[in-house]
Amino acid sequence: MEKKCWNTIFISDVHLGTRGCKAAQLHSFLKANSCHKLYLVGDIIDGWRISTSKWYWPGEHNKVVRQILRKSENEQTQVFYIPGNHDEFLRDYIAEHQFLMGNIAVLDEATHVTKKGDRLWIIHGDAFDGVTRHHRWVALLGDAGYTFLLWSNGWFNQLRRLLHLPYWSLSAAIKHKVKQAVNFIYDFEHTVAREAGKRGYDGVVCGHIHQAQKSLIDGINYYNCGDWVESCTALAEDEHGEIHILHWAQQPAVADNVIPLKIPLRA
DSSP: OOOEEEEEEEEOOOOBTSTTOOHHHHHHHHHHEEEEEEEEOSOSBOHHHHTSTTOOOOHHHHHHHHHHHHHHHTSOOEEEEOOOSTTGGGHHHHHHHSBSSTTEEEOSSEEEEOTTOOEEEEOOOGGGOHHHHHOHHHHHHHHHHHHHHHHHHHHHHHHHHHTTOOOOOHHHHHHHHOHHHHHHHHHHHHHHHHHHHHTTOSEEEEOSSOOOEEEEETTEEEEEOOOTTTTOEEEEEOTTSOEEEEEOTTSOOOOOOOOOOOOOOOO
């Protein structure tokens, strides 16, 4: 299959190291799409889970890492890694080293100029989530509840496959029905867009809330990458500078039969 070539691809919230990560789908997406620049917009590795005994690292997770490295080396893709709250251990790495592996640059934030000249602010977005910043124990508790939702989502979609029905995210549907979650997403989007405007940007690309979005908020282009635990979405900039949301959830990516492998990582 011929690769689709984009100017830029943005992905976030992969959560490698967890059972909820859709690594097989992401691997197939990375193989099918090439780009000149690749932004990893935070929470690519789930350091919260890796720091416990419940982390999970099968061969499919290694394939994702190798595919990113292959892009940075063989395909000469510029790769930028902006850490999030789940891979915040990499933020300590920024000042000393700047490069994580090979040609992958680690940055606290970045500025991207599209083909049509729009200046975009690239951040993960956790700095604008008061729960994550000021009440870490609440965030950890919420993470445990979210993990349960993802576990339920897995069983639910196994049943749908038996009935020959397409993938559908039960956990995302529940979130969209909960008023507090809807209000949180609305507040987050407007807060991030407002801050981007204050800093003189035309738009902002972020992640964090696992909600793919492309919208105009008070004159600022707001883009959210989505995630690779529920929706399997990414953002892609074409040759004209237009940014699209790519949905990969329906792709028939099936994980190999592999034995979970624990690999020590250094901060």
